[in-house]
Amino acid sequence: MTGSPEDAMDVAQEAFLKAFTSLRDFRGDCSFSTWLYRIASNVCLDQLRKRHRVAVTSLDKPVTTCEGQAGRQVADPGDGPEEMAERREVQDAVRASIESLQPEHRIVILLRDIHGLSYDEISTILNCSLGTVKSRLNRARGSLRRALSSSELFAPASVTRGERGVESEMPGTAR
Secondary structure, three states: OOOOHHHHHHHHHHHHHHHHHOHHHOOOOOOHHHHHHHHHHHHHHHHHHHHHHOOOOOOOOOEEEOOEEEOOOOOOOOOOHHHHHHHHHHHHHHHHHHHOOOHHHHHHHHHHHHOOOOHHHHHHHHOOOHHHHHHHHHHHHHHHHHHHHOOHHHOOOOEEEOOOOOEEEOOOOOO
């Protein structure tokens, strides 16, 4: 599945490591080999997904130009300092907004939107009805939306502050 023996050995090593650390979670619903194959295939699929997300450029292969061949200079594909600082500001604002929620709202946001649990799983964990989970999640998202929209980081782009602190429209936008 990986296309190279080296990648296959890496996948096998990671799969055995995951199986070893998850051995206590093996329930016996299926055979051990089926469980191990499932882990190995998931690790392999994860690696293949990662491979498609990352652009690979050979640093050794020279670039041919009209003046001959030249060494390759590769631009850093990562975010620059400004983008990293902006992302950190957004993360901090979201984290602070989540922490400001009432505990019963915070827990449903974390379980559903951060950890990706289903409504049924959340209902079981919190020992409440499915309707209560949905209601709390709706209220939590509304509170979170209001908290984030009041932040300058998430303010609508068409509204700016005038010189006297009065909201005004940007030129060319309609109210």
